[in-house]
Amino acid sequence: MTSLLEVRDLKKYFQTKAGALHAVDGVSFVLEAGKTLGVVGESGCGKTTLGRTVLHLLEPTDGQMFFEGEDITRAKGKELRRLREQMQIIFQDPFSSLDPRKSVSESIMEPLILRGGMPRSEMLSQTRELMDTVGLAARFESSYPHELDGGRRQRIGIARALALRPKFIVCDEPVSALDVSIQAQIINLMLDLQDAMHLAYMFVTHDLSVVKYISDDIMVMYLGQVVEKAPSNELFSDTLHPYSKALLSAIPNPDIEKKTERILLHGEITSPINPKPGCRFMARCRYASEECAMQQSLVECSPGHFVSCCKYDKI
Amino acid sequence: MDENLLEIRNLAVEYRTDDGVIYAVNNVSLSVKKGETIGLVGETGAGKTTIAKSILRILPNPQAKITSGEIFFNGEDVLVLSEKEMRKIRGNKIAMIFQDPMTALNPIETVGYQIAEAISQHNKISNSEAKKRASDMLEMVGIPMDRFSEYPHQFSGGMKQRVVIAVALACNPELLLADEPTTALDVTIQAQVLDMMRSLKARLGTSVVFITHDLGVVAEFCESVAVAYAGEIVEHGTVRDVFMKPAHPYTRGLFGSLPKLESTEPRLKPIKGLMPDPTNLPKGCRFYERCPDAEDGCAERRPDDAEVEPGHMVKCLRVGGGAI
Numbered sequence: 001m002t003s004l005l006e007v008r009d010l011k012k013y014f015q016t017k018a019g020a021l022h023a024v025d026g027v028s029f030v031l032e033a034g035k036t037l038g039v040v041g042e043s044g045c046g047k048t049t050l051g052r053t054v055l056h057l058l059e060p061t062d063g064q065m066f067f068e069g070e071d072i073t074r075a076k077g078k079e080l081r082r083l084r085e086q087m088q089i090i091f092q093d094p095f096s097s098l099d100p101r102k103s104v105s106e107s108i109m110e111p112l113i114l115r116g117g118m119p120r121s122e123m124l125s126q127t128r129e130l131m132d133t134v135g136l137a138a139r140f141e142s143s144y145p146h147e148l149d150g151g152r153r154q155r156i157g158i159a160r161a162l163a164l165r166p167k168f169i170v171c172d173e174p175v176s177a178l179d180v181s182i183q184a185q186i187i188n189l190m191l192d193l194q195d196a197m198h199l200a201y202m203f204v205t206h207d208l209s210v211v212k213y214i215s216d217d218i219m220v221m222y223l224g225q226v227v228e229k230a231p232s233n234e235l236f237s238d239t240l241h242p243y244s245k246a247l248l249s250a251i252p253n254p255d256i257e258k259k260t261e262r263i264l265l266h267g268e269i270t271s272p273i274n275p276k277p278g279c280r281f282m283a284r285c286r287y288a289s290e291e292c293a294m295q296q297s298l299v300e301c302s303p304g305h306f307v308s309c310c311k312y313d314k315i
Numbered sequence: 316m317d318e319n320l321l322e323i324r325n326l327a328v329e330y331r332t333d334d335g336v337i338y339a340v341n342n343v344s345l346s347v348k349k350g351e352t353i354g355l356v357g358e359t360g361a362g363k364t365t366i367a368k369s370i371l372r373i374l375p376n377p378q379a380k381i382t383s384g385e386i387f388f389n390g391e392d393v394l395v396l397s398e399k400e401m402r403k404i405r406g407n408k409i410a411m412i413f414q415d416p417m418t419a420l421n422p423i424e425t426v427g428y429q430i431a432e433a434i435s436q437h438n439k440i441s442n443s444e445a446k447k448r449a450s451d452m453l454e455m456v457g458i459p460m461d462r463f464s465e466y467p468h469q470f471s472g473g474m475k476q477r478v479v480i481a482v483a484l485a486c487n488p489e490l491l492l493a494d495e496p497t498t499a500l501d502v503t504i505q506a507q508v509l510d511m512m513r514s515l516k517a518r519l520g521t522s523v524v525f526i527t528h529d530l531g532v533v534a535e536f537c538e539s540v541a542v543a544y545a546g547e548i549v550e551h552g553t554v555r556d557v558f559m560k561p562a563h564p565y566t567r568g569l570f571g572s573l574p575k576l577e578s579t580e581p582r583l584k585p586i587k588g589l590m591p592d593p594t595n596l597p598k599g600c601r602f603y604e605r606c607p608d609a610e611d612g613c614a615e616r617r618p619d620d621a622e623v624e625p626g627h628m629v630k631c632l633r634v635g636g637g638a639i
Contacts, residue, residue: 042501043472149589150359179358180528184572184585191582206501213574213583236576250506252531254573256558264510265503268471 002069004200005031005054005168010063012046012053019274023049025224026063028298029217033167034194036201038215038232040208040247044269046224047204051170054202055087056080067168085115088161092173094153098145104131105141107156111163130159135189151182155189162193168200175210187214208251212236217304220244223272223280226298230305240307242315243281279309287315319387320522321347321370321490326384328365328374335594339365341546343384344620347490352516352523354533354554356569357543360590363526366543367492370524371405388490407437410483414495416475420467426478427453427463433485452481457511473504480512487519494526509536530573534558542566545591545601552627562629564606600632608633 012024023046031037039047052058054065056075064073067083075083091097098107105127112123128138134155145153154174161169171190175183187210193199205211211218211232218235220228220243228241239245246263253260267284278293279285285292291310298306301313328340340362347353355363368374370386372393385392388409393401413419421429430449435442450460456477467475476496483491496512497505513536516523525537533540533554540557542550542565550563561567568586588605591597597604603613610633618630 042503151589180530180569180572181358181586182589184574184583185587187574188583188585208502209574209576212576246503250502251576252505252509252529252535253576254530254534254558254570255575255577256534256554258577262506262510264506268473268504 002066003030004033004068006066007054008064008066010050010053010065011061012049012058013061016273021273022046022224022275023272024053025275027219027221027224027226028063029219029226029229031168031200031202033200034198035216036194036203036214038211038218039202039204039221040206040211040218041221042206042247042269044223044272045221046272047221048172050221051089051172051202051204055089055170056083057089085164086166087168087170088164088166089170089172090154090157090161090174093177094150094157095145095177097157098153100145103142103144104136104148104156107145108159108163111160115164126163130163133162133193134159135185149182150178151185154178154186158186158189158193162197165197166199168202170202170204172204173206174203176205176207183210190214208248220247223269223275225280226306226308227281228305228307228309229298234302234305238302238305240301240305240312241281241309242285242287287311318349319346320349320351320389321345321524322385322387323366323370324385324387326366326369326386327382328362328369328379329382330375330379332378332594337593338596339379339546339593340369341596343543343546343548345541345548345551347522347524349489350520350522351539352525352537354537354540355524355526355543356528356530356533356540358528358590360545360593361543362546363543364494367411367494367524367526370490370492371409371411372401373405373411403437406433406483406488407486408488409490409492410486410488411492412476412479412483412494412496415499416472416479417499419479420475420482422467425464425466426458426470429478430481430485433482437486449481449485452485453478455484455515456481457507473500473508476500476508477511480508480515484515484519484521488521491521491523492526493523495528496525497532498527498529505532512536530558530569542569545596546593547601547630548628549602549630550628552624556624556627560623560627562623562627562634563602563631564608565602568605568607600630
């Protein structure tokens with residue numbers, strides 16, 4: 001069986017005055033239909049660029065991508081349009097990702113109009129159906145985004161992404177801009193939709209408790225590279241990479257009974273412009289030594305659990 | 316050490332807009348002891364920032380109006396002070412850290428100058444003395460002194476927030492109002508900043524009102540907590556009491572909405588519905604429409620503060636009495 005999406009050694013460099021900025025540097029993963037891959041990391045780790053490159057919103061510098069077994073790395077024109085029906089995106093900010101001059105139903109209908117080949121009455125009824133699916137009451141049909149709160153706006157974003165019945169959706173921080181009580185409503189909605197429509201998600205976020213909740217597998221990124229990848233529960237129970245450990249220990253825990261020991265990182269993320277060949281986390285890592293300056297690679301330490309650290313079994 | 320540094324009594328604030336009057340803060344009473352850190356939690360529109368701005372009297376004028384209440388700081392009602400007297404308190408006795416470090420600093424002045432400015436504003440000292448104290452402040456928040464003459468754009472987000480904290484603490488205030496100081500930062504940087512704030516607080520003995528929506532941060536940083544909903548404080552107590560035995564249905568709902576790291580439950584339990592429209596608040600309990608435990612009387616009667624345990628206050632009819 002071929003998997004839904006396979007990415008091999010994907011690279012995306014941006015040319016800057018100071019040199020090549022390695023936003024995504026050799027990322028590989030496989031995503032099966034109906035599953036969720038969580039991508040976590042801090043600002044500047046390349047998680048958003050990864051999502052956009054996979055969707056061809058950015059041109060990859062190097063690497064290969066396969067969708068249902070077909071090489072889509074250099075897809076263009078008609079082929080790309082057909083592909084985009086299958087692959088959609090939900091953006092972070094429901095305040096800036098919607099056209100302020102389009103009503104709710106116009107916004108949701110837009111993808112259907114662009115695809116064409118459907119009578120208007122059919123588009124209208126599908127739009128109503130979509131609104132119902134994402135839990136938007138019919139009375140909002142002719143409302144404009146500024147009249148709605150963040151949660152409802154994000155529901156519009158989800159309805160737009162679902163309009164063409166995709167198989168794969170990149171969710172770029174879809175709940176970060178929402179309040180906790182609304183955030184929980186949207187996460188539950190996304191889980192229900194995944195079940196009902198057999199969707200695959202690539203869930204990009206910096207919120208680790210959300211990502212654990214929704215993902216089957218999680219990739220932790222640091223400066224454009226994957227430092228650890230594991231099944232969701234295993235990543236939290238058996239964390240191996242020093243960066244993942246620090247990241248997980250930094251999450252403020254509302255459970256006051258359980259106090260975890262915090263690993264405080266010193267310094268900040270180093271420059272992704274022309275990085276040195278060795279481990280990119282080296283400068284902030286308390287276990288760093290000479291061997292870390294050598295090229296690191298992802299090794300499978302237990303089935304499905306990959307880590308990119310030469311000392312993972314010694315620390 | 317048991318006296319109240321800050322005491323807010325029955326504060327009410329309205330915003331007059333074209334769409335009607337927004338009742339942002341309704342009858343809020345809150346006190347902060349010397350050296351205490353209190354977390355003020357709640358969602359967007361709960362009135363958290365309006366409370367903080369009322370204390371400093373920096374609400375937008377003329378839209379916002381304090382319609383009732385008193386705010387005592389060191390026993391003195393700041394709401395009746397003249398603007399001139401108020402200016403001696405702002406930034407000196409009471410300082411505020413704003414949420415977004417990217418916009419809180421002046422982009423065309425060096426960071427060192429901005430700290431020194433705050434110091435010389437409130438102290439009669441020479442420029443060189445102010446400069447020296449400003450560099451000490453920089454060191455204290457963990458920024459090397461040689462970055463004194465750099466501009467905000469040369470700093471990362473976490474470093475900028477450290478500068479903002481240095482400006483706020485420059486005059487050694489008695490009360491610090493921190494409005495979501497770490498929300499815009501990454502978790503590892505947030506951990507660094509919180510750690511630094513914790514040690515500064517211990518050293519300087521500053522009282523802190525920590526406004527946030529992150530219950531995890533409250534658990535780690537605060538001693539007591541007040542939960543705001545639709546312009547009211549619905550629950551107030553020590554972090555231990557409120558987190559272990561949340562009594563208000565809204566507080567319980569907030570905890571249920573959080574994805575927990577240890578949990579294996581397949582679904583989150585969100586609070587249904589949305590916050591009520593602040594121009595048209597419900598007559599009875601503000602949380603009535605979203606409350607899973609609502610009873611008949613809740614729509615009509617306005618709950619009063621009820622004490623479930625000493626020092627643990629709840630505004631819920633099912634827990635205590637209320638007026639019709």
